[in-house]
Amino acid sequence: MENSQNLWPQGVKKTKQRASVLAILENAEKPLTALDICARREKDGDTAVWPSTVYRVLELFIHKGLVLKTNVRNNDMAVYELNRLQHKHYAVCMNCHKLIALENCPMDTFIPQLPDGEFQVQGHYLEIFGICQDCRPTENNPQ
Amino acid sequence: MENSQNLWPQGVKKTKQRASVLAILENAEKPLTALDICARREKDGDTAVWPSTVYRVLELFIHKGLVLKTNVRNNDMAVYELNRLQHKHYAVCMNCHKLIALENCPMDTFIPQLPDGEFQVQGHYLEIFGICQDCRPTENNPQ
DNA sequence: ATTACTGCAAAGCATTTGCAGACTG
DNA sequence: CAGTCTGCAAATGCTTTGCAGTAAT
Numbered sequence: 348m349e350n351s352q353n354l355w356p357q358g359v360k361k362t363k364q365r366a367s368v369l370a371i372l373e374n375a376e377k378p379l380t381a382l383d384i385c386a387r388r389e390k391d392g393d394t395a396v397w398p399s400t401v402y403r404v405l406e407l408f409i410h411k412g413l414v415l416k417t418n419v420r421n422n423d424m425a426v427y428e429l430n431r432l433q434h435k436h437y438a439v440c441m442n443c444h445k446l447i448a449l450e451n452c453p454m455d456t457f458i459p460q461l462p463d464g465e466f467q468v469q470g471h472y473l474e475i476f477g478i479c480q481d482c483r484p485t486e487n488n489p490q
Numbered sequence: 491m492e493n494s495q496n497l498w499p500q501g502v503k504k505t506k507q508r509a510s511v512l513a514i515l516e517n518a519e520k521p522l523t524a525l526d527i528c529a530r531r532e533k534d535g536d537t538a539v540w541p542s543t544v545y546r547v548l549e550l551f552i553h554k555g556l557v558l559k560t561n562v563r564n565n566d567m568a569v570y571e572l573n574r575l576q577h578k579h580y581a582v583c584m585n586c587h588k589l590i591a592l593e594n595c596p597m598d599t600f601i602p603q604l605p606d607g608e609f610q611v612q613g614h615y616l617e618i619f620g621i622c623q624d625c626r627p628t629e630n631n632p633q
Numbered sequence: 634a635t636t637a638c639t640g641c642a643a644a645g646c647a648t649t650t651g652c653a654g655a656c657t658g
Numbered sequence: 659c660a661g662t663c664t665g666c667a668a669a670t671g672c673t674t675t676g677c678a679g680t681a682a683t
Contacts, residue, residue, distance in 0.1 A: 418561035453600035460593045465623035474615040480608040
């Protein structure tokens with residue numbers, strides 16, 4: 348698992364644990380919970396990184412604009428992903444909580460009409476929810 | 491505080507506590523947390539409804555399609571609102587967590603492109619985030 | 634060497650669960 | 659009256675906090 352180094356934020360002390368969290372997020376195919384990150388670190392055969400440390404590291408990265416924190420509908424654990432600057436949205440399965448990346452974004456052509464017009468927009472979050480293929484009852488997959 | 495009765499779901503036993511939760515949601519100007527609902531009940535001078543009861547009642551109403559549960563970005567408590575069937579989205583202030591209702595919805599004209607095309611869409615959730623007027627530093631409100 | 638970071642334990646807090654008594658239909 | 663619902667207490671599980679030893683610069 349490699350970390351491309353170049354996105355390391357300035358003035359942040361580099362430790363094994365922090366580099367590890369960043370590398371895991373860089374290689375993640377989907378947003379992860381803090382505990383997922385711990386689990387992946389262990390699966391890699393490395394020494395454990397404690398949850399409290401992971402939470403502290405994530406908060407630091409969020410503050411530096413490197414990581415995004417999200418709460419997905421109907422799932423109370425927060426998930427974290429690298430802020431890739433490019434836009435990303437997901438479809439969420441209401442049954443298994445799987446995330447599927449969307450390939451387009453409606454906000455590209457949308458101007459939100461806010462009542463008082465005085466809200467300073469920083470960004471948006473969009474989520475499609477429904478039932479994924481694996482959870483949908485079909486002739487192959489009767490439930 | 492009145493409950494318009496007519497939206498009471500069939501086959502659901504009517505109790506003081508359930509009617510109370512529904513009435514509070516009907517009269518709410520914004521989505522509420524379960525604990526908000528408890529607090530409003532007490533403010534109305536009524537006997538307390540316990541959080542565990544409120545959670546159980548909310549879950550029942552969600553199951554009946556009467557209530558929607560949402561997790562707002564950067565706020566880990568779930569909020570609940572009446573499912574008014576008309577579309578509703580909010581702008582969220584990252585500073586004070588205030589919610590401001592949006593007056594239009596981009597999804598009216600948007601068809602999400604899903605990778606495999608096999609996802610059965612049930613709905614969507616959109617959230618604009620940024621800084622509200624009250625939290626924005628201005629000449630009147632230096633921070 | 635100094636300062637900040639991490640392991641670890643314990644606390645915090647929203648939410649869930651269990652159970653006996655109370656209430657609805 | 660039977661079965662369900664609620665008050666209450668205790669448990670659960672994610673997340674935060676405190677502290678002392680460890681590691682980075």
